[in-house]
Amino acid sequence: MESAVTQTGGFSPGVAARVRLVDGRRVFVKAVGPEPNPEAPDLHRAEARITAALPTAAPVPPLLMALDLEGWVVLAFEDVDGKMPAQPWQLDEFHRVLAAAAELSVLLDPSPIEAPTIADRFGENFQGWRRLSAASAEGADDLAWLDPWARRNLGRLADREAAWIAAAAGSALIHGDLRADNVLLTDHHVMVVDWPWAAVGAPWFDIVAMGPSVIMQGAPDAMNLLDQHLFARGADPEEVTTVLIAMAGFFLHHSVQAPPPGLPTVRAFQRAQGEAALLWVRERTHWR
Structure with missing residues (x-):
C-alpha cells in the first residue's frame, strides 16, 4: 500500500x-x-x-x-472516481439519481439473486406507529415530542402501517438503503454502493425509502418530483402512501431509542428523516 x-x-x-x-x-x-x-x-x-x-x-x-x-x-x-451528490441537492443530480434508480429497478426485476423478502428484512422494524401507540396507551411515553398532527392521527397511522407488507411486496431486488451517501456520481454513471440491506420487493420501494433524506437535504421541489417519478413508474398511489407511513413510523420510533453501539449520530439523522417523511405523508393523505 x-x-x-x-x-x-x-x-x-x-x-x-x-x-x-x-x-x-x-x-x-x-x-x-x-x-x-x-x-x-x-x-x-x-x-x-x-x-x-x-x-x-x-x-x-x-x-x-x-x-x-x-x-x-x-x-x-x-475504486470509483466519483463524488456524492451535492448537499443541498442540485436539481440535475437529483434527476440523474432518480433516472438511475428507475433503470436499476428494471435491471433487477425479477431479482437475479436470492435475497430476503422485504417483509423478512424490515418486518420487525416497520411497526413504529403501533409501538408508539402502545407506549402512549401504557403511559410509557406521552408523545409530547411528536408532531401534534401525528398525535391526532396516531390510530389512523398505526392502522395503515399494518398493511405495508402487502403494499411493498414485489419481485425486484431493492437496495433497501438508498441515500445520497450510498451514491457516487461519475461523469457518465450513477454508481450505487453499500448493499447489505438488499431485499426482494416492489421496484419503487427505494424511491420511497430515499425520499425522506432527499426532502431533509433540501432537494428542490422534492415531494412533487418524487410523486411525479412514482406516478410515471406506475406505482399505486395508495400503496406508496402505506409504505411511506410505515417508513415515517420506523424513523420516528427509532429516533427516541438509545443509539446503537458506535453510532452516536444515527438517532438525530433518523429524527430528521422521520419529520421529513411525516411532511410527505401529510401532503399525500390530506388528513386533518
Missing part, C-alpha cells in the same frame, strides 16, 4: 478508505470488527455476498476481495 485516505459519510463504525497500491491501482477498502457494534460485521458479510452475486451490468463497484478473520471483515472494491 502506498497511501490511504479515510472517507467520511455513512454510519458504519468501521474503516472506510480509498487506497493506492504500490503498483498504482486504486481500491476502496472497508473493514469492521466486533467492537463497538457486534452487528456490523454481519452487515459487511451480507454486503459481500450480495455484491458478488449482482450482475456485471449493475452500476455497482465490483467486489475484489472479502476477508473474514477473527471477527473482522475486510472488503475491497474497485
Whole structure:
C-alpha cells in the first residue's frame, strides 16, 4: 500500500478508505470488527455476498476481495472516481439519481439473486406507529415530542402501517438503503454502493425509502418530483402512501431509542428523516 485516505459519510463504525497500491491501482477498502457494534460485521458479510452475486451490468463497484478473520471483515472494491451528490441537492443530480434508480429497478426485476423478502428484512422494524401507540396507551411515553398532527392521527397511522407488507411486496431486488451517501456520481454513471440491506420487493420501494433524506437535504421541489417519478413508474398511489407511513413510523420510533453501539449520530439523522417523511405523508393523505 502506498497511501490511504479515510472517507467520511455513512454510519458504519468501521474503516472506510480509498487506497493506492504500490503498483498504482486504486481500491476502496472497508473493514469492521466486533467492537463497538457486534452487528456490523454481519452487515459487511451480507454486503459481500450480495455484491458478488449482482450482475456485471449493475452500476455497482465490483467486489475484489472479502476477508473474514477473527471477527473482522475486510472488503475491497474497485475504486470509483466519483463524488456524492451535492448537499443541498442540485436539481440535475437529483434527476440523474432518480433516472438511475428507475433503470436499476428494471435491471433487477425479477431479482437475479436470492435475497430476503422485504417483509423478512424490515418486518420487525416497520411497526413504529403501533409501538408508539402502545407506549402512549401504557403511559410509557406521552408523545409530547411528536408532531401534534401525528398525535391526532396516531390510530389512523398505526392502522395503515399494518398493511405495508402487502403494499411493498414485489419481485425486484431493492437496495433497501438508498441515500445520497450510498451514491457516487461519475461523469457518465450513477454508481450505487453499500448493499447489505438488499431485499426482494416492489421496484419503487427505494424511491420511497430515499425520499425522506432527499426532502431533509433540501432537494428542490422534492415531494412533487418524487410523486411525479412514482406516478410515471406506475406505482399505486395508495400503496406508496402505506409504505411511506410505515417508513415515517420506523424513523420516528427509532429516533427516541438509545443509539446503537458506535453510532452516536444515527438517532438525530433518523429524527430528521422521520419529520421529513411525516411532511410527505401529510401532503399525500390530506388528513386533518
